[in-house]
Amino acid sequence: MxxxxxxxxxxxxxxxxxxxxxxxxxxxxxxxxxxxxxxxxxxxxxxxxxxxxxxxxxxxxxxxxxxxxxxxxxxxxxxxxxxxxxxxxxxxxxxxxxxxxxxxxxxxxxxxxxVFTSKFISSDPAVKSLADLKGKTFAFGSVSSTSGSLMPRYFMQQDKIVPETYFSRVAFSGAHDATAAWVEAGKVDAGVLNASVWDKLVAAGKVDTKKVHVFATTPTYxxxxxxxxxxxxxxxxxxxxxxxxxxxxxxxxxxxxxxxxxxxxxxxxxxxxxxxxxxxxxxxxxxx
The missing domain is CATH 3.40.190.10 (Periplasmic binding protein-like II)
Structure with a gap:
């Protein structure tokens, strides 16, 4: 029992x-x-x-x-x-x-x-391609960002460009909208960001396209x-x-x-x- x-x-x-x-x-x-x-x-x-x-x-x-x-x-x-x-x-x-x-x-x-892409932007009207940025300053977004760092870097490397030696200074803004703000303010000569965020910033009037222009777009990924x-x-x-x-x-x-x-x-x-x-x-x- x-x-x-x-x-x-x-x-x-x-x-x-x-x-x-x-x-x-x-x-x-x-x-x-x-x-x-x-x-x-x-x-x-x-x-x-x-x-x-x-x-x-x-x-x-x-x-x-x-x-x-x-x-x-x-x-x-x-x-x-x-x-x-x-x-x-x-x-x-x-x-x-x-x-x-x-x-x-x-x-x-x-x-x-x-079919995503990244946009390369600059506030310098003379910049038409990455070749015009040798020795200048450049901003990525976050180190861990696909569209703001990894894929743009990967495509640059395909063109034999190593950012740390190609540019005079490489900075990380931390976010796509921050990259656009840095470029517009002249904090860096150019930068790269998510194409979707760029389009949204332009549509909302949060970036002045008279001051900042897209000079290149990555292949899709x-x-x-x-x-x-x-x-x-x-x-x-x-x-x-x-x-x-x-x-x-x-x-x-x-x-x-x-x-x-x-x-x-x-x-x-x-x-x-x-x-x-x-x-x-x-x-x-x-x-x-």
């Missing part, structure tokens, strides 16, 4: 533990924690996300919370530690995240992210995507993907969300799309 009682007690304890664990999983996903690489000012990132966050709350039936991070590496660490469920990543940051976690899953990307941590419930991940794919530019309320994301629409993506970026990062010595 005592053995049966102990066995029953042990079974109940295990069942209770399982229930507690399941409850903890449910509680952990009651709030979808979202972040984005800080490639623009924090206030701008939050402004762009608010309508999208409200849409996701409606579609998923759960609270969605945006959690800003200090820098690009912090995004990678947050996903690896399961502190973030969903993140807007650049191509290189995705590669870093995938290599660190082994299972981060890219869900969707904007249509233009399959894959860039940004929305990625979930590999340990996220697959059913929830599927709902998140479906919500993005359901955004229809023909619906005014959806178009407002897409416009803030600088997207015509979202399409599915996969890890294989970012192999080229991984190869570029290894060629640049940014991955071992």
């Amino acid at each position: 005592l053995k049966r009682t102990l066995t029953l007690a042990a079974g109940l304890a295990l069942s209770f533990s399982a229930v507690v664990a399941q409850a903890a999983d449910v509680l952990a996903t009651e709030v979808l924690k979202v972040t984005a690489i800080p490639d623009e000012a924090p206030t701008e990132l939050l402004r762009k996300f608010k309508p999208l966050g409200a849409y996701l709350e409606q579609q998923l039936g759960m609270k969605v919370e945006f959690m800003p991070v200090a820098d690009y590496p912090a995004v990678v660490e947050a996903i690896a530690a399961d502190r973030i469920d969903l993140a807007w990543l650049g191509g290189f940051t995705f590669v870093q995240t995938r290599l660190k976690t082994g299972n981060a899953i890219p869900l969707v990307q904007r249509e233009q992210d399959a 894959y860039d940004y995507n929305w990625t979930v941590r590999g340990s996220l419930d697959p059913e929830l991940a599927g709902k998140i993907k479906a919500a993005f794919l359901a955004l229809d530019p023909a619906k005014p309320e959806h178009k407002a969300i897409l416009d803030l994301q600088a997207a015509s629409r979202f399409i599915e993506t996969k890890p294989e799309n970012y192999k080229g970026i991984e190869e570029a990062a290894r060629a640049a010595g940014l991955l071992k």
